[in-house]
Amino acid sequence: MLFSILIANYNNGHFFNDCYQSIVNQTYQNFEVILVDDGSTDDSVSIIEQLISNDKRFKLFQNQENRGCGYTKRKCAQLAHGEILGFLDPDDTIEPNALEVMISAHKEFQNASIITSKFDLVDLQLNIIKKGSIGSKISDGKSYLTYGKGAFTAFASFKNSAYKKTEEIDPLMKRAVDQDLYYKIEEQGAHRFINESLYLYRINENSISNNNNTYKAEYWHFYAINKAYRRRKKQKLEIDNFSKKYMSKYRSNYYLSRFEKLKFSKKHHAKFYFLGKSFFANPFHKFEIKFKSLLLLIVGRI
Structure with a gap:
């Protein structure tokens, strides 16, 4: 199975080396990385180009202007060829076994449209602030829509076949893009939960989900x-x-x-x-x- 790692970047190139290293060090190596830069105003593109130049599994695309999170993540998904897709923010990292665990779970649970796990909160230097405590199995008969906060968390992966049955990612959305996507994906199949932290979420003041607005x-x-x-x-x-x-x-x-x-x-x-x-x-x-x-x-x- 080909795993497509989807990365939407805007002005986070200075963090990308950590993200890149976490990808190339995966125990599961059958992957591609779809990077879409959303009109960054810093040196993100040159930093990314330098890091990925010798690895054809990494593909970089650019929006000519800043189009927002929804548009950029939709473009990532449209450009992906993998059977399994998963988003990774350029300022975050994944554990070395993240892809292997997800691929194994998708093979085991053929009816699962989405599989999720827990994450650890880390500081700018990737030191753990808090071990994964958010994320849980959704009770039978319930859905992510009504179950409550924290049921679906990173690292999340979903079947491309299930995604293509949806309206896909809303290109107009500026925030809550993942939430909207997961609502759509869970309508196409079962949700499975892995009780393990596979994602390191960096506390970054520039993050869309961590701002004053x-x-x-x-x-x-x-x-x-x-x-x-x-x-x-x-x-x-x-x-x-x-x-x-x-x-x-x-x-x-x-x-x-x-x-x-x-x-x-x-x-x-x-x-x-x-x-x-x-x-x-x-x-x-x-x-x-x-x-x-x-x-x-x-x-x-x-």
């Missing part, structure tokens, strides 16, 4: 969940406890939280917009809080 991350998670809910409802797939009533409360809470973050700002139109959306999503959910907030907003107290 938390409201943007919240938006894209909200977007992904809504898409998954609508898709599964249309396909008449079971969605655990995601009833219409549950979703109306979920949407109402999301919009209310956006309003709360803006409550004492001068963005009056935005405050009215999010509070109104919260009312519209579910008029009676937290009605007293929303009604008082509306009155205060009208009289200019907030």
Whole structure:
């Protein structure tokens, strides 16, 4: 089986040597690496080119301009030839046996569309900060969509055949791209979990998932969940406890939280917009809080 390691890079070339070494030192050597640079403004491309120049298994592509995470990861997957695919961030590394373990698991579990494992948190020098404690087997009858945070984690690998049955990665998404992808993949088969840390996740302040724009991350998670809910409802797939009533409360809470973050700002139109959306999503959910907030907003107290 050919394993396609997919790497979307933006301004992380200075970390790539560690990533590269972890790949070439794999115990399983039947792999290709698809690298797509998303219009980096640093010297990422020259660093990567120098490292991979003598290894034809590494293939580097470039976006002419910065297109975002969704577009770039979609391109990675489209360029892959492997039977098994897995994303690796250029500032992270994988354990020497990561590919071997995943390939073995996919051979054993033919019905698995996705197989996941745990990760270790490491510092910039790859010293372990916290051993893998996130990640778990999803209970029978449940799904990643409704099971809770941490069920699907890196290192994750999925069958290319299952991926091609989906809508593929949404090129418009800027964040929560993996979450959206895993929702789609689990609709195509079973999920299997390996109770082992195979991935070293580097705490990097430039990471998309580790920045100060938390409201943007919240938006894209909200977007992904809504898409998954609508898709599964249309396909008449079971969605655990995601009833219409549950979703109306979920949407109402999301919009209310956006309003709360803006409550004492001068963005009056935005405050009215999010509070109104919260009312519209579910008029009676937290009605007293929303009604008082509306009155205060009208009289200019907030």
